[in-house]
Amino acid sequence: MDAEEHKLPLSQNPEWADVTPIPQDDGPNPVVPIAYKPEFIETMDYFRAVYKANEFSLRALQLTHQAILLNPGNYTVWHFRRLILDALGIDLNEELEFMSGISENNPKNYQIWHHRRWIAEKLGTDVASKELDFTKRMLFLDAKNYHAWSYRQWVLQTLGGWENELNYCHQLLEEDVFNNSAWNQRYFVVTGSPLLGGLEAMRESEVKYTVEAILHSPENESPWRYLRGLYKNDPKSWISDPQVSSVCLKVLSAKANHVFALSTLLDLLSHGFQANQEFKDAVDSLRPSNSDPPDSDLAKAICSILRHVDPMRVNYWTWRKNKLPLSV
Amino acid sequence: MGELVVDKHVKYILSVEKRKDSFESVVLEHLRMNGAYWGLTTLDLLGKLGALDSNEVIQWIMKCQHESGGFAGNIGHDPHLLYTLSAVQVLALFDKLNVLDADKVANYISGLQNEDGSFSGDEWGEVDTRFSYLAICCLSILHRLDKMNVEKAVNYIASCKNVDGGFGCTPGGESHAGQIFCCVGALAITGSLHHVDKDLLGWWLCERQVKSGGLNGRPEKLPDVCYSWWVLSSLIMIDRVHWIDKDKLVKFILNCQDTENGGISDRPEDAVDVFHTYFGVAGLSLLEYPGLKAIDPAHALPVDVVNRIFFQKYTNISSRIHNLQNPLPTLTRRLFLPSVSGIWDALTGGNNNPREAVMAIRRGMLLFRQGDVLGSLVEFDKAIELDTRQKAYLWQRGLSLYYVDRFEEGAEQFPNRSQLYGVDEARKRFLEVGRDPRPVMREALSMFKDGGDPEKFATAFSNGQENEYFYASLYAGLYHEAQKEPEAAKVQIIAACRSPYGQRSDDYMASLAKVHCLCRNWSSD
Numbered sequence: 001m002d003a004e005e006h007k008l009p010l011s012q013n014p015e016w017a018d019v020t021p022i023p024q025d026d027g028p029n030p031v032v033p034i035a036y037k038p039e040f041i042e043t044m045d046y047f048r049a050v051y052k053a054n055e056f057s058l059r060a061l062q063l064t065h066q067a068i069l070l071n072p073g074n075y076t077v078w079h080f081r082r083l084i085l086d087a088l089g090i091d092l093n094e095e096l097e098f099m100s101g102i103s104e105n106n107p108k109n110y111q112i113w114h115h116r117r118w119i120a121e122k123l124g125t126d127v128a129s130k131e132l133d134f135t136k137r138m139l140f141l142d143a144k145n146y147h148a149w150s151y152r153q154w155v156l157q158t159l160g161g162w163e164n165e166l167n168y169c170h171q172l173l174e175e176d177v178f179n180n181s182a183w184n185q186r187y188f189v190v191t192g193s194p195l196l197g198g199l200e201a202m203r204e205s206e207v208k209y210t211v212e213a214i215l216h217s218p219e220n221e222s223p224w225r226y227l228r229g230l231y232k233n234d235p236k237s238w239i240s241d242p243q244v245s246s247v248c249l250k251v252l253s254a255k256a257n258h259v260f261a262l263s264t265l266l267d268l269l270s271h272g273f274q275a276n277q278e279f280k281d282a283v284d285s286l287r288p289s290n291s292d293p294p295d296s297d298l299a300k301a302i303c304s305i306l307r308h309v310d311p312m313r314v315n316y317w318t319w320r321k322n323k324l325p326l327s328v
Numbered sequence: 329m330g331e332l333v334v335d336k337h338v339k340y341i342l343s344v345e346k347r348k349d350s351f352e353s354v355v356l357e358h359l360r361m362n363g364a365y366w367g368l369t370t371l372d373l374l375g376k377l378g379a380l381d382s383n384e385v386i387q388w389i390m391k392c393q394h395e396s397g398g399f400a401g402n403i404g405h406d407p408h409l410l411y412t413l414s415a416v417q418v419l420a421l422f423d424k425l426n427v428l429d430a431d432k433v434a435n436y437i438s439g440l441q442n443e444d445g446s447f448s449g450d451e452w453g454e455v456d457t458r459f460s461y462l463a464i465c466c467l468s469i470l471h472r473l474d475k476m477n478v479e480k481a482v483n484y485i486a487s488c489k490n491v492d493g494g495f496g497c498t499p500g501g502e503s504h505a506g507q508i509f510c511c512v513g514a515l516a517i518t519g520s521l522h523h524v525d526k527d528l529l530g531w532w533l534c535e536r537q538v539k540s541g542g543l544n545g546r547p548e549k550l551p552d553v554c555y556s557w558w559v560l561s562s563l564i565m566i567d568r569v570h571w572i573d574k575d576k577l578v579k580f581i582l583n584c585q586d587t588e589n590g591g592i593s594d595r596p597e598d599a600v601d602v603f604h605t606y607f608g609v610a611g612l613s614l615l616e617y618p619g620l621k622a623i624d625p626a627h628a629l630p631v632d633v634v635n636r637i638f639f640q641k642y643t644n645i646s647s648r649i650h651n652l653q654n655p656l657p658t659l660t661r662r663l664f665l666p667s668v669s670g671i672w673d674a675l676t677g678g679n680n681n682p683r684e685a686v687m688a689i690r691r692g693m694l695l696f697r698q699g700d701v702l703g704s705l706v707e708f709d710k711a712i713e714l715d716t717r718q719k720a721y722l723w724q725r726g727l728s729l730y731y732v733d734r735f736e737e738g739a740e741q742f743p744n745r746s747q748l749y750g751v752d753e754a755r756k757r758f759l760e761v762g763r764d765p766r767p768v769m770r771e772a773l774s775m776f777k778d779g780g781d782p783e784k785f786a787t788a789f790s791n792g793q794e795n796e797y798f799y800a801s802l803y804a805g806l807y808h809e810a811q812k813e814p815e816a817a818k819v820q821i822i823a824a825c826r827s828p829y830g831q832r833s834d835d836y837m838a839s840l841a842k843v844h845c846l847c848r849n850w851s852s853d
Binding site (some may be wrong): 022114146150185220221312322 | 355356357358359400401403404405406408452453454490491492496497498500501502503504530531534535537539546547548549570571572573576793794795828832
């Protein structure tokens with residue numbers, strides 16, 4: 001039965017003549033029905049009746065459909081719908097169709113995403129690409145939708161479909177290199193995909209990729225963090241990779257948007273990186289003209305500069321400076 | 329800039345509570361339990377919880393409980409962890425936890441734990457670190473943490489830690505301030521904060537502050553008032569809140585108020601709702617905005633409510649409060665949390681007495697920081713009674729004794745003091761305390777031992793690192809005091825209080841400097 005056919009109020013619908021609707025029991029102050037949305041009140045009153053009676057029927061299923069359209073956040077309606085779907089053995093592919101219809105208007109609704117997961121789990125690997133397509137559509141509407149990303153990760157891990165994922169991340173980053181979710185997904189793929197060689201194997205090409213992104217917009221927090229993440233648990237490689245130190249130098253020499261370049265250089269130094277004169281000169285040229293006497297130590301100088309150029313976090317940079325070992 | 333329009337917000341919340349016929353209310357009726365928690369906690373923070381009939385609310389809450397022990401969002405709905413925690417929290421606000429069959433609720437919660445330690449929100453199986461927090465917080469309030477497998481729960485949360493130091497909803501999930509709050513809160517309550525890289529996460533969190541002063545939840549997203557809670561409480565729990573610009577954040581939150589009709593919105597000029605009103609007020613409380621009750625960052629309930637839950641047996645503390653002339657400084661809100669994880673350590677320790685002794689010491693330190701020196705002594709004495717081994721190590725008691733002028737007793741308290749010294753020597757014994765034996769400490773020690781010029785000593789470190797400047801001023805002041813030069817002492821110790829380290833660090837000695845001013849009736853403002 002199509003939802004659109006349902007124009008007649010339930011109280012006048014002969015199919016529902018045998019049911020007594022139950023109004024909402026809201027405790028001390030009962031709900032007062034108001035002029036707009038009487039359809040909503042009525043639908044919910046009838047829902048309460050079938051819910052209480054545990055009626056697993058097609059008309060009850062349709063009723064939940066109505067209730068969901070009117071208020072997709074009502075988790076109890078979703079629960080009951082699942083019980084009916086199970087009891088009647090309804091084809092869940094149809095259910096997926098229904099879901100796709102309401103998802104676009106409710107992109108951050110927990111119940112919808114969970115219900116979809118419940119269905120997909122039952123349908124299994126057959127729907128892997130369908131589900132990846134679906135999340136792609138949702139991410140097209142909002143590329144940072146946390147629910148969509150969480151769902152997509154679940155699909156990949158449970159149903160598979162990793163083949164194109166790295167490329168998909170690249171597409172999204174082409175559209176918006178500031179998309180932190182896409183960077184996170186890239187890390188997820190590089191470290192977790194059964195089709196790739198793992199973090200160390202992927203490291204060199206990923207560093208290259210990331211450096212390009214950084215040079216494109218050095219004020220972008222995500223690729224700096226991504227770059228650091230590529231060397232997790234391997235600080236020796238972190239400080240000895242020339243690509244890493246040189247991207248810092250490049251950004252510092254350009255003299256604009258250098259906050260993350262400075263903090264990354266600071267991180268390198270604190271892990272034992274030996275900076276040559278080029279670095280010292282580049283940092284030196286960034287010192288504000290009215291500053292206090294110059295710090296002899298490069299790391300300290302960086303902290304002093306950061307205190308000036310990132311005043312919101314002056315306490316953090318001061319703490320970093322204080323934490324530095326006393327210069328030899 | 330404006331101020332917090334308290335009365336308007338109270339009116340707004342009461343109107344939402346009462347107007348069940350509004351469209352918003354009808355459409356959100358399934359999560360009314362959450363709404364009750366947001367609204368009522370806000371009222372309590374504003375000091376207006378009495379404006380409602382608690383009996384009506386409690387009756388309604390109990391009607392929302394199911395056979396399984398879990399609570400639903402409203403009458404006629406299914407149970408879920410989300411509403412179970414809110415129900416328990418609201419009952420805690422009204423001091424009516426005793427209406428619950430705690431075991432029944434605890435069984436519902438522990439039944440939702442999965443093999444890998446994670447929690448499902450309800451029987452339908454959705455897994456998310458949010459649910460780990462809900463379960464742990466709720467069981468903690470009910471004193472039933474032993475009903476879950478804490479080790480597994482903690483390990484699951486740790487598996488959701490990302491390379492940036494943050495946490496996501498599941499392993500590999502993007503770091504998000506809301507999820508981070510849940511994970512850090514859960515780890516704090518279970519005494520497992522060692523899983524957090526506090527420096528790294530603290531930096532990630534303070535990078536959430538954008539130009540407008542507001543906080544976002546992930547890089548390159550818009551600020552939202554709700555992150556004033558999630559980011560801020562996380563920072564407090566890991567002891568890094570001084571890394572954000574608090575004044576700018578306060579301004580941002582205040583700008584999100586509807587100053588005409590009351591309520592707070594996600595960002596300036598948007599429509600208000602109870603959810604954001606709660607987070608805005610709670611955030612301001614964490615920022616120690618005047619006139620608001622303190623809130624516990626881990627359990628998200630007012631501190632006095634949490635005290636009642638955990639320290640119920642010791643409610644006679646207040647009758648022994650030391651009578652100070654000046655009003656108590658508001659030092660301690662953000663320092664409360666270390667005590668909470670200490671509680672867990674204490675709870676899972678060996679037999680009763682050492683556990684309770686540790687709790688007494690933590691209470692004593694809290695009281696000392698609040699300026700209640702006598703009260704702190706009561707607790708330290710209690711600790712020694714409960715566990716005599718504590719006597720040898722309780723330097724905190726020694727400091728408290730100093731401030732009630734019981735110098736000889738205080739001198740006995742410090743390690744390696746086998747002999748009784750005179751008053752002057754006893755004052756000098758102070759120096760053996762405090763962290764970080766740096767050059768300043770060595771200099772101070774030698775000054776006290778052999779005599780010296782405290783002014784020269786203080787000047788020598790005036791351009792040093794912040795903690796050195798603080799310690800130098802403090803000890804110069806103490807030296808003056810030992811030499812019976814109160815005016816000179818006052819100048820130095822007030823300088824210590826006003827210094828950045830004195831203002832913002834959590835060093836017990838920073839609190840001591842403030843308590844010193846209090847006891848001498850010096851204003852450090």
